Amino acid sequence: MADTFSLQRVLETFRSSLSEKKEVYIKYYIAGWQELVAFMNSLGNVFSFISKDVVSKIQILENFLSGENRSHYVTIQSMVKYELENDLVDLTKRGSHPESGCRTLLRLHRALRWLELFLERLRTSTEDSKTSVMCSDAYNESLAQHHPWLIRKAVGVAFCALPGRDTFFDVMNAGDHTQVVALLGESLPLIAEVYQITEDLYAKNNLLELP
Numbered sequence: 001m002a003d004t005f006s007l008q009r010v011l012e013t014f015r016s017s018l019s020e021k022k023e024v025y026i027k028y029y030i031a032g033w034q035e036l037v038a039f040m041n042s043l044g045n046v047f048s049f050i051s052k053d054v055v056s057k058i059q060i061l062e063n064f065l066s067g068e069n070r071s072h073y074v075t076i077q078s079m080v081k082y083e084l085e086n087d088l089v090d091l092t093k094r095g096s097h098p099e100s101g102c103r104t105l106l107r108l109h110r111a112l113r114w115l116e117l118f119l120e121r122l123r124t125s126t127e128d129s130k131t132s133v134m135c136s137d138a139y140n141e142s143l144a145q146h147h148p149w150l151i152r153k154a155v156g157v158a159f160c161a162l163p164g165r166d167t168f169f170d171v172m173n174a175g176d177h178t179q180v181v182a183l184l185g186e187s188l189p190l191i192a193e194v195y196q197i198t199e200d201l202y203a204k205n206n207l208l209e210l211p
């Protein structure tokens with residue numbers, strides 16, 4: 001991972017995460033999140049409670065990827081199959097498998113929906129649009145439904161500390177505003193596809209409400 005964030009690299013990692021059979025490689029999926037965490041850290045300390053949580057989830061998945069059962073953790077599809085067949089998932093309440101790959105990835109998956117909604121707002125925004133409003137609208141439509149009141153409040157405070165739209169476009173390191181908008185247009189269908197494949201897989205296996 002390089003020091004400066006680039007939207008292009010996020011796009012590339014999500015592109016690499018899709019196999020020819022439309023399976024999702026966990027390795028690239030979490031690499032995409034690592035890039036996003038680096039971006040969030042560059043925005044300031046107010047976001048550290050958010051990035052800490054993402055980092056710890058990435059770490060849980062990385063441990064599976066390098067652990068003795070790593071051959072089962074190549075794609076999200078193989079992980080779901082392996083963990084379900086071997087009773088490694090707490091399905092209704094937290095018990096002996098509080099940190100399964102399935103429930104950990106579900107948290108990132110829900111956050112990916114937020115990202116998709118936020119980036120789509122950013123892409124179609126105008127000069128006087130506020131990043132804090134775009135962020136919180138996207139949040140309320142997605143992740144907020146899964147967070148308790150206290151987290152929602154803390155997230156609301158963090159949104160107020162977001163830089164304005166111009167700064168946001170600049171730190172994406174993808175050229176001028178027109179180029180950023182074009183790249184977002186290219187990235188969003190990919191992010192949406194990765195999201196939808198995961199969503200369908202989780203829905204088919206009744207995993208969307210894992211505790």
Ligand code: 1PX
Binds near residue numbers: 037110155
């Ligand atoms: C190109 C620019 C894009 C900006 C990139 C920013 C990346 C943001 C990544 C946010 C990822 C949040 C993951 C949250 C996972 C989660 O829901 N965790 C909760 C549940 O976990 P548990 O293990 O307890 O079941 C956990 O309680 C979460 C705590 C922290 C709050 C998470 C708030 C997420 C807000 C998303 C908006 C981030 C705004 C960043 C602005 C750039």
